[in-house]
Amino acid sequence: MSDRLTSLREAIQQVFPQVDGVLGIRRGPGGIISPYLFHSEHPEELEALAIWPKEPLPDVLRKIQKAHPEAKLAIVCRGCEERGVVEMMKHSQLNWDNLTLIGLQCTKEEAEFCRCAKPYTVHAKIVVGEPIEGVPDPVTEKVAAMSREEKQEFWKEQFLHCIKCYGCRTICPQCFCNICTLEDEKFVETGRLPMPNPSMYHLIRAMHMTAKCVACRECEETCPADIPMAVHFRLIARDVQEMFSYETGAILEQKPPQLLVLEEGEYERTGLPH
Amino acid sequence: MIEYKSVLTTCPYCGTGCTLHLQVLDGTLVGTLPAKEHPISQGGLCIKGWNVHAFVNHKDRLRTPMIRKNGKLEEATWEEALGLVAEKLGEFKAKSGPDSIALLTSAKCTNEENYLLQKFGRAVIGTNNVDHCARL
């Protein structure tokens, strides 16, 4: 852990001359961590550099870049955050050309916390730490293995727990819209708790995460009610990969498949009638 | 230099005491982030907490002191406004005694401010007519 921290510090120092700032996380009052933009003018601030827990850095990056489109920025990113940056780039939310990625490979413990299948970066040229294999996702597997009735009961209870903080939506680096369908009373009942079943909020959000969820698990982490909503996203991501050969955040040039025309063989894999 | 920081602070809504980060970009608020590993909020927030930054820059914010003149509130300087308050309070205290003045401190303000206002009431005005909406 401390080795990685030292290496990361060195990597940032190395990048400093080429950029206007490096986005990472730092440890603050009471030991609480938060995102911070480090500058070469103040290398001493790197003393407070931290690596865990992670923060939704791509979203912060988007906010900074929006205000400073010309700035050259670097971001410390894990596999998921790198995927997040890639997807945001595909959706014109980030300018890839002005970015330097400092890859941070996750440890086994971190990967297990996130139930992450790909705890490593692939695009970053500067990399800290050794890439490790993905780990299984027992929660998703457990839900996937349930019968329809069990699933129904399971989600009914989960949705009942939702206090509608919108945290999962707000923290999600891929939810960058100015306004949100989840706040549109045409589709989601506003101001009602508990939310009626089936929860329009969660189902619509799951649809919106199609080919977008980068499996960073920030949503589950911030959920006060511990709703494992990423299970939906991950199951759908599998389908999207299976049906449309799309892997979120993997290939820079690949566009989200649901926007495009059917390619050879795709229709057959959708299971739709002929 | 681009300045981005996250300022750790305490949520101003209910009494749970969640802490959160105000995201500040070049001196303006751009959002809220929860505080991971905090003993109370544990990286989560409720909808109010997530939106704490929203009212801060609201157009309705009072930006200048106001004094009622001819039945209407009109903009005034701090000098005028505080001068008038000091004068009036002094007058009532002298004429009708300290207990003709009452003060409401605030469950929304900081400990330091509550301390100061009750100190002001007790030490400067000389009354125990100090309360706030604890019961409401």
Add this chain to the structure above:
Amino acid sequence: MTNSIPEFEENTNCFFVIGSNTSEGHPLIATRMLKAQKRGAKIIVVDPRKNQIGHWADIFYTFRPGTDVALFNGLMNVIISEGLEDKAFIAERTEDFEALKTLVAEYTPEKVAEISGVPADGIREIARTYAKAKPAAILYAMGITQHTTGVDNVKSTSNLAMLCGNMGIPGGGVNPLRGQNNVQGACDMGGLPNVYPGYQAVTIPDVQKKFQDAWGSAGPLTVGLTVTEMLHAAQEGKVRALYVMGENPMVSDPDLNHVRHCLEETEFLVVQDIFMTETAEMAHVVLPGVTFAEKDGTFSNTERRVQRVRKAIEPIGDSKPDWVIICELAKKMGATGFDFASPSDIMTEINALTPSYGGITYARLEELGSLQWPCPTVEHAGTPYLHKGKFARGLGKFFPLEFKEPAELPDEEYPFTLTTGRLMFHFHTGSMTRRSEKLDSEVPTAYVEINVRDAEKLGLNGDKRVRVTSRRGEIELDARVTDDIKRGVIFIPFHFAEAAANKLTNSAIDPVAKIPEYKVCAVKVEIVK
């Protein structure tokens, strides 16, 4: 709160939630209970409404508003008659048990069922679950306190907690959930007519002297006026000037028509706030303060945890931090002792004068994040839960209490009981939340919850607009028909000035705590054509 929030997740085996819509009023405390529930802790909820936490509960009953004392007596009746009380705790740490035992013997489950509407078996179920699941925590909020019997209600909660030995242990206790971010701090800091900071009574000459010495001058030895009394006094001309910092009695106080009248009578009203609130609109002088984002300071949460507020941005426009305004005003009036460079300096003075805050310094808060008072010295680690080994007064006293009806009961003319409360999406008088677009769009205006059967009886189908009238006023608002509220009870959130629930509420107050009875008043409901 006697105990701390993290204990709920780790220690508590049973939550008895009464008079608290925790999931909406204190969402992140409620979700703590969910976490505990996952490891097997039980949640008991008793409330006139089946709100979200009611849906989460293992045991839920509705009951008639204002019958809390009866209900507690009934629970204690069951516990004692079944021998489930903590005999050792009672013997070692309490007094007056026999008196309590005698009184609650009268309150059989059957009798209480009749008063409260909770079935007798339900009372037994709750009593057994609570008594057998040590540590068990009682959680309540304004549903307990905002009654003419508020003090009795509170005492009843501690009767029950002591009876089962749930005091002075982690995960137990009696836990009032404070509604506002710093209502705890405002009380701690002496924002009350009867005490100086740290609950040092104004009536004690030694205390007066201590503050006189420190400040150069102090208040009289007599208790001052409460909010409600101030307003009455203003109407009577006894109070001529009112200085309001960050409060909005024009929405928050009961019987608003009366409040308006009182404020109109006030000769000089100064309001220091961040928005032009309903109260500020009536002021003679309005002083622009700043929000939490523009100043430094500390808040004390419901579990006595003192945490920092940090300045993130510069004050907007010409506004100033409230502490600066007070200092400048004091100096203008020729006072000394208001030369503070920062809130940290003020805290240093607080440390010196407030024993429970003695060790809570900015330097320590920076390092530790938070400290729970009592924390008398800079070496003290703070106090997560109170009454460990010993109560403040020595032995815990049982209060045998008879049930008393609320001040106003439904009758033929006003057949419904109105209860008021909060929503998840808004805060207090709405001056902040209704100016947050995302919160406001969730619930843009007031509504009244009414039981399906009551609605049916009123002929309320499709017609959504209703008029609710009490002896003090009337408001018009939309109806929301639900089966999540007890028959005969209606609920109106009080955040909305345009249909202010407090136009209807009763200003009858608890004789001791002077708290108004927001939670019970009699109203009628009519369809607006």
Add this chain to the structure above:
Amino acid sequence: MSEKIGVYVCHCGSNIAGVVNVAEVSAWAGKELAKNGVVIARDYKFMCSSLGQELIEKDIKEHNLTRVVVAACSPHLHEPTFRNACARAGVNPYLFEMTNIREQDSWVTTDKLEATKKAKALIGAAVGRVVYQQPLSSLFVPIDPQVLIVGGGVTGIQAALEIADSGRKVFLVEREPTIGGHMAQFDKTFPTLDCSACILTPKMFDAGNHKNITLLTWSEVEKVEGYIGNFTVTIRKRARFITEDLCTGCGVCWEKCPKKVIDPVFEAGLGYRKAVYTPFPQAVPNYPVIDHENCTFFQKGTCKVCQKFCPTGAIDFEQQDEIITIKVGNIILATGWDLFDTRKVPNYGYGRLANVYTSLEFERLSNASGPTGGNIVLRDGKTVPKSVAIVHCVGSRDQNYHPYCSAICCMQSLKFAHLVEEKTGADVYNCYIDIRTPGKGYEEFYQRLLGEGTHFIRGKVAEITDAARNASEEGKLIVQVEDTLIGKQRRIPVDMVILSAAMEARHDAKEVAQKFGISCSHDDWFIERHPKLDPVATMTDGVFVAGACQGPKDIPASVAQGAAAAARVLSIIGQGEIEIEAATAIVDDVTCVGCTQCVSSCPYQAIEFQAERGKAYVIEALCKGCGTCVGTCLPKSITLKHFTDEQIVAEMIGAMTVMKSFEVVAPVPVEVA
């Protein structure tokens, strides 16, 4: 409720009234839907009659109706009728909604009670929706009368001449140095056997000299922006290294050029040209081009022989590509076809076995101006074949390659057979699957061939090999084929094999389609708007397709399509301006986050991402109103007029509410108290 809605229930004689209780339905609507704004509800015998329409118009005026709902037949029948009636009475036609209680209710439901209930639900839906409808008006855009034609084959030439002759300006863009296309390569044309060049070159000449035609050869379209009436097209005119104004086409340069190059395009690889060349003597325009890749000067830095000899100093080695931007109102794509690469069928041995020829090679071989001067000889350049096999359907009608029929191969093969026999007297074997001769004079040509002694073998050739099994096969190509008519495997030894290769879409057809905002079929042929009723238009207004780029075609069909496309274009130009779909999509700039999802999902490239604003923008004239973008947009920032979420949700709730009201009233839920 501020809207005043009129509901009209049509009896349609007994068509509706015989099944649906129309009187009850209209009474119900008047009462139960009053809270939704219905102020008047009537039923009438024939709403579409002039009396029925007048009824609506009168009510609009008398009752100040702001919205109208008619429950009658399919809107595909009478929506325009009632929209017009509303417009006459001063209600915007888009504030009218029609619901179908005939085709979708009375005609398909037997139970009268159920049919009546369904009518109510449908009316409930329509009333729910109509409240949210918005007045719309159509947009008219002026038409730029200039036309772009892409592809200078016979189709493009025909279209260009038709339009130019009517006095309109045409830009004819051709990728090769000359116009003429495939037809210029052919020897004879079937079934009349007249000389291809003889009938084509006059047209080429006309096109080259027409005052209204600007020829842009050796050029390609780079970019197309805009929409019908207002396209801006960027064209790259590649450097010829010849100053056109100075060149007289005298030909000295290519006579003197020392570099000989195999000509893979015009001569199909059979003949040679120089590094500076015109593809053939009658090329239009007649300026040569210098082949950069093969020119000695460009490759080695010395030579410039052509420059030395050019009498007018027209050679310019410094010449650069030129980017031309033109404005046109309509575009015709006549980009033609490619020949199937017969190497893909390895068992036919093309490329491995010297005397296996493709159809195009044979055309050049047989052509009097071709590499052999029209002598049909083997690859050795002298041996005249004594036997020739012609293989049909190479790459066509074959699941492994192209499932479609290439349409021309049968006739072409018959033509080849005739030419071989005529010129060499060789034995000719036609190996076919089916003989298809559906054209004027085609069957007659087939019959003539049958009489000429050509051998016809019905069967798909399995293999062509040079592995002899006996003496008679030595030195021959053996065609292995099952003669399905007699049910026997045959091995036919021949000297020459001609593969009648498939026509296939241009290798870059997809790219081109994308450039022009049209789509391709599975086989990459451009898709027409309607295969029968609108064969030359595409789904993109102002872009037409003609000739073989749309599918395999022979010359007469291609020429006809060229003329047809020209006629369509001229008719649009004649209108001066054109009405654009009113129900188009529109982006809300405030809420659009610029994620570009809609841009990717639009079938028409009608949405552009304006990077400087970070917003999507719908080019109204390109938008056809399908709403696919709306289905994609996550923050719902894009709205399809007349089919907004609000309208659709209200329609759905309208139907659901009525349906729920029919359910037996559920018992009141058990009290929690």
Add this chain to the structure above:
Amino acid sequence: MYEPKIIGFLCNWCSYRGADTAGMARMKYPPNVKIIRVPCSGRISPELVLRTFREGADGVMVLGCHIGDCHYSTGNHRTAKRMPVLKRLLEYSGIDSDRLAINWVSAAEGEKFATVIKEFTEQISAMPPFAETMKMEETK
């Protein structure tokens, strides 16, 4: 026995005309499906389908042109890519994905239309009412 409530979203050019064709041929089919006409099946966002279920529909149909025949060229391609994902999501949430039917009916296929409607109505009738499976409270 209950009457299932079904909403059908039909594209204007193929399926809606297919429904008209069925009518012109006087084919009979159950009346449960209420048709909402949209320009293209590509217009139907998953939100609309979910909202329809939330409103208490027992089944939802999205019918469009056959792939390759879309009036808008490839609008229905997006339907074919979006809706299968939605069906899977329903299944993952414990909702029988057969409650959502995606099918292609051309303007000529009146008979297919009638069959599709008939089969879907039967299939939905065999399931319990959706609101009941969700134990939804009536929004009043």
